[in-house]
Amino acid sequence: MIELKQISKKYTEHTTVLNNIDLTIKKGEYIAIMGPSGAGKTTLMNIIGCIDSCTGGKYILDGNDVSSYNDKEKARLRNEKFGFVVQDFGLISSMSVFQNIQIPLLYRKNKKGNQKEKIEEILKKLKLLDKINDNVNNLSGGQRQRVAIGRALVNSPDVILADKPTGALDQATGKEVMDIFTELNNEGKTVIIVTHDEQVAKCCNKIIHVVDGKVKAM
Template sequence: MNKLIEIVNLEKEYENFGVKTKVLKGINLTVEKGEFVSIMGVSGSGKTTLMNIIGCLDTPTSGKYFFEGVDVSQLDDDRLSEIRNKHIGFVFQQFYLISYLNVLENVLVPTIYSNENKGNVVKRAEELLRRVGLEEKKSFKPNQLSGGQQQRVAIARALINDPDLILADEPTGALDSKTASEIMEIFKSLHKEGRTIIVVTHDYKVASIADRIIRIEDGKIID
């Protein structure tokens, strides 16, 4: 396999009112293309900060982060935004669907600045909705859907630009156990297709579905 992500001696420090707090402390991590990895830790362990850096939503204080061989820790905001949009699909606990858009329009949001033929993009969005079992609800608004259905829309949205990485932050945190299992089955099927998936969670049952569990504690990888 080939490396998709390589993190070398990465540290992250925040400063508030003159007080510095080191959140990540010498993180070293490699994720190969096609891996299904979970990053597990309790609240305050640093897992969300690490996820934000992996997703190019934040930058490290020191150390290196290579995404497909490119040192993204040195890139400006425009290039980071481009990588987020074209190469990373995000799935969050709170769904973050736009209330005034329907399901199909929500899936299409990441393609707003795409030069691709609109008909092709819409066709792909409809196919993704078919895949997650929501083709018949493409004209519904988010508030007409259950939590599990909203997360399925979010997964379809994450896939619309055919990303190299799917990054999911507590994707089952707002769902009941049955619906959570159904959502994780979707991730398992995506992995079987060769997708690279990183799930950030505090739940061992969710983490155990991945091929590899990375435990983070007090800003350090412990296992």
């Protein structure tokens, strides 16, 4: 469970992006985060995903106060608990599908276990197994985003954080990507998606609006 208690974020003394936010996200929720450009949606996602820290308040994740964690502890948590998906896919273009999905596994202490089997299983689910050795440059946008989702899944995270995951895709391809998130949510994962697209938000069970430094659940 994600519990933000009176969370604030200031980038400088005079720019308060998030202002005393209270937000609880339970395991298995499927949430859309909406709001105007510059409202602080990405900042909120980065705090939830332990990429960034709040400057005020407390972040309790699964009962632990992670706002007190140091960078190393946060990095470990980030790699184990969260899977990230971004608008422009964030893939390494000189690498194959397999290599891109493998990246998070290289940062794990315990490198045992059958990585290849795990990656193949994920690719099968994402209907990309036949592309396993292809360079990601040779894939379509929708395929690339599915590879990025594969990379987000490879450490079996509890929570998927997707920042405008359909923003660079046409509507039909975006729908395919949303179907994957819906399936992952049905399997029990918490899914949190930043979007400007009403159709995307409709797939989710709850919409949270970020406006003027505050959050409003709808």
